[in-house]
Amino acid sequence: MNPDPHRIDPAGLITAPAGFRAGALACGLKASGNLDLALLLADASCPSAALFTRNRVAAAPVILGRETLPEGAGRLRAVLINAGNANACTGERGLADARAMRAGAAALADCPPEEVLVLSTGVIGVPLDMAKVEAGLAGLPARIGPAGGRDLALAMMTTDTRPKQAALALDLPSGARIQLAGAAKGSGMIHPDMATMLALVTTDAQLEPTRLAACLRSAADRSFNRISVDGDTSTNDALAILASGASGHAIDPRGAAGAADLAAFEAGLTALCQHLARAIVRDGEGASRLAVVRVTGAASAAEARQVANAIATSPLVKTALAGADPNWGRIVAAAGRAGVPIDPARMALDAASGFVEAGDPGGAWLRLFEAGTPSAFGEAEAAAIFAAPELTLRLGLGLGAAEDEVWTCDLTADYVRINADYRT
Amino acid sequence: MNPDPHRIDPAGLITAPAGFRAGALACGLKASGNLDLALLLADASCPSAALFTRNRVAAAPVILGRETLPEGAGRLRAVLINAGNANACTGERGLADARAMRAGAAALADCPPEEVLVLSTGVIGVPLDMAKVEAGLAGLPARIGPAGGRDLALAMMTTDTRPKQAALALDLPSGARIQLAGAAKGSGMIHPDMATMLALVTTDAQLEPTRLAACLRSAADRSFNRISVDGDTSTNDALAILASGASGHAIDPRGAAGAADLAAFEAGLTALCQHLARAIVRDGEGASRLAVVRVTGAASAAEARQVANAIATSPLVKTALAGADPNWGRIVAAAGRAGVPIDPARMALDAASGFVEAGDPGGAWLRLFEAGTPSAFGEAEAAAIFAAPELTLRLGLGLGAAEDEVWTCDLTADYVRINADYRT
Numbered sequence: 093m094n095p096d097p098h099r100i101d102p103a104g105l106i107t108a109p110a111g112f113r114a115g116a117l118a119c120g121l122k123a124s125g126n127l128d129l130a131l132l133l134a135d136a137s138c139p140s141a142a143l144f145t146r147n148r149v150a151a152a153p154v155i156l157g158r159e160t161l162p163e164g165a166g167r168l169r170a171v172l173i174n175a176g177n178a179n180a181c182t183g184e185r186g187l188a189d190a191r192a193m194r195a196g197a198a199a200l201a202d203c204p205p206e207e208v209l210v211l212s213t214g215v216i217g218v219p220l221d222m223a224k225v226e227a228g229l230a231g232l233p234a235r236i237g238p239a240g241g242r243d244l245a246l247a248m249m250t251t252d253t254r255p256k257q258a259a260l261a262l263d264l265p266s267g268a269r270i271q272l273a274g275a276a277k278g279s280g281m282i283h284p285d286m287a288t289m290l291a292l293v294t295t296d297a298q299l300e301p302t303r304l305a306a307c308l309r310s311a312a313d314r315s316f317n318r319i320s321v322d323g324d325t326s327t328n329d330a331l332a333i334l335a336s337g338a339s340g341h342a343i344d345p346r347g348a349a350g351a352a353d354l355a356a357f358e359a360g361l362t363a364l365c366q367h368l369a370r371a372i373v374r375d376g377e378g379a380s381r382l383a384v385v386r387v388t389g390a391a392s393a394a395e396a397r398q399v400a401n402a403i404a405t406s407p408l409v410k411t412a413l414a415g416a417d418p419n420w421g422r423i424v425a426a427a428g429r430a431g432v433p434i435d436p437a438r439m440a441l442d443a444a445s446g447f448v449e450a451g452d453p454g455g456a457w458l459r460l461f462e463a464g465t466p467s468a469f470g471e472a473e474a475a476a477i478f479a480a481p482e483l484t485l486r487l488g489l490g491l492g493a494a495e496d497e498v499w500t501c502d503l504t505a506d507y508v509r510i511n512a513d514y515r516t
Numbered sequence: 517m518n519p520d521p522h523r524i525d526p527a528g529l530i531t532a533p534a535g536f537r538a539g540a541l542a543c544g545l546k547a548s549g550n551l552d553l554a555l556l557l558a559d560a561s562c563p564s565a566a567l568f569t570r571n572r573v574a575a576a577p578v579i580l581g582r583e584t585l586p587e588g589a590g591r592l593r594a595v596l597i598n599a600g601n602a603n604a605c606t607g608e609r610g611l612a613d614a615r616a617m618r619a620g621a622a623a624l625a626d627c628p629p630e631e632v633l634v635l636s637t638g639v640i641g642v643p644l645d646m647a648k649v650e651a652g653l654a655g656l657p658a659r660i661g662p663a664g665g666r667d668l669a670l671a672m673m674t675t676d677t678r679p680k681q682a683a684l685a686l687d688l689p690s691g692a693r694i695q696l697a698g699a700a701k702g703s704g705m706i707h708p709d710m711a712t713m714l715a716l717v718t719t720d721a722q723l724e725p726t727r728l729a730a731c732l733r734s735a736a737d738r739s740f741n742r743i744s745v746d747g748d749t750s751t752n753d754a755l756a757i758l759a760s761g762a763s764g765h766a767i768d769p770r771g772a773a774g775a776a777d778l779a780a781f782e783a784g785l786t787a788l789c790q791h792l793a794r795a796i797v798r799d800g801e802g803a804s805r806l807a808v809v810r811v812t813g814a815a816s817a818a819e820a821r822q823v824a825n826a827i828a829t830s831p832l833v834k835t836a837l838a839g840a841d842p843n844w845g846r847i848v849a850a851a852g853r854a855g856v857p858i859d860p861a862r863m864a865l866d867a868a869s870g871f872v873e874a875g876d877p878g879g880a881w882l883r884l885f886e887a888g889t890p891s892a893f894g895e896a897e898a899a900a901i902f903a904a905p906e907l908t909l910r911l912g913l914g915l916g917a918a919e920d921e922v923w924t925c926d927l928t929a930d931y932v933r934i935n936a937d938y939r940t
Binding site for chain 1: 570571572573574582604605606607608610639640641642750751764831832835836838841843844845846848849851852853856857858859860861885887888889890927928929931932933935936
């Protein structure tokens, strides 16, 4: 599904869909004094779905979130987010703190605690300063207002250099217009095993929770999971969607135009999630360059993903990207150790500047390697592609018809500087 | 097997065992003008074994090496090594060049080409300048001499900052004394998927090729494979051993004292390989710190290795090591995403300065994390351990009795600098 037909507003707020309000304040969890506690509030309890980290060391709010939304679906009235402290590896005390946050937010929202999702991001292994959180909760109602969506996106940030948000008006095949919006934070490099990723999506469409969960899984697989090694996630990663239904338009595939509407909704949700996921990669810690690693001609999509991941996670490939060095040998060598039975004699590697979408017949491709040997490409032309702020690598395996892609960024000395001394 | 009883000479030459000579010269493959072509010459054809990269994109000399030593065992008279060019991704021409190198060395050694192993390391995807290699081959005989062992270790280097060699005199249970020696190069970071690793071992013991191959596999698994993600190897990685038999002592487990001698030989070979493997990690590109990541209490050794690898390869753990930051949360989070069903409530994480060997009852351990929560350790004490040039991390899973370990180094801004612009 090509996301191009969607007119995404890159500055759209999470409160753009009808039925949602938000607010944030600085309660002191961030030493910087920046916004660090945010609340998303729905006008009424609404169908919701969420995906959580698969890390075996799950943070307290994730453990609680799985209780709140069994099977990843249920109903939510509010989402409370704090940054500056992940409430991870904090044991029983951490779980009690997460429950206290949930109860506090439920009191503000005037709903049962079971309708509140808590999300945390920040340093691991330090107990939350609950006095600060409680004081912050008391001040939140006064902050809920029209600018709240912008504040929420700011309050989620840790090492992010800019907020990540977007909104989208979607005209469904049945004629109805619904809104979708999202806010995300990714504290850095592209793989969630390296950083907490939080993302929140709202819509004023009306969908059943389990259908919403299915749409979310599908969209995540083509967006946030493209910036992830399968199953590799931090202690706190979470992606949640709330559907207020305030547009008055129900999306139900059992109805006449329902199936087409559902497909359009899923495509719009996917485009929105892709926009946010790419924003996370572009804001990678220390990153100066985004690369799409697309593997085509694979025997299966899983093998394509496996090869793409090996390339996208290779420190040698990522440092070459930092140096704007068209070092195709490292790309080919990374593919060779992916654990997939590839044959160099059947391979072909192309590069183009810019984010060339899959299925886009254009793209000024330069062939770097083919049939086991380097191609006779112009060094200056290759250098220009690798110096672009975004580039696309396309590796054909010549083994089948399946393809998949991963989005990565370069590994710079700044990344090391940011992470060598994060905690102390 | 504790390698301590072995008195390893850290400056011992590859020519220490009887029956071997060596030499090297600069033929111009390295732009620096440093030594780049070396020959190891046995007095006679001798039982040999080798292990090669499992990368699907194997370099021409590796493809040829597998022909020379089917099943990793056979007989060799000489090993020709070049640095400055990996002869990888060079197609048919590369294979022809590797064959020409093999033929040239065979002429010097006065042996069939099938008794010559060729090893290459350096840049990928550039055809070898064979005129330089041929001229170098012509000059090599004059360089074969007593100092040749030292020159060979120097000629193997690429981004290595120092040569890596060692020798060992081994008193076998039967009373015989044999010699073992090795030289290695590892151009950088700890995982062979990131750098070519070449290692050459000689001995004057006499062993059958297949037995030698079995000993080599066992030793590699506890040394060079500890600095490797399973199966993750570069296009050129190779480890070879030649047994001249010039000591006059045959090691044959079918004999009376043979089984004990074979065990002692394997232990000595393992200790030598461990010494060389650790030297590679210590000389990691830009590395300032070596860390042993030992996982104990696992359900199986494979799962222990899997968890240790996840920790040892985590950029967040490696950058924390660079910053001397006791950020145990990243270690625990990396373990959580290893794909092994661990339970944080059963885990315990300790750290000690220095390379604390497995089975060493000593070690000044500091507990950092236990049963899902941080321990009340002294921040200054933890900082001192993480500031040491070598430290040992011990993560107990509380799931079983198996253990394994991986040796890693820190990820520094210097690593990025070295690799961002290697090729151009």
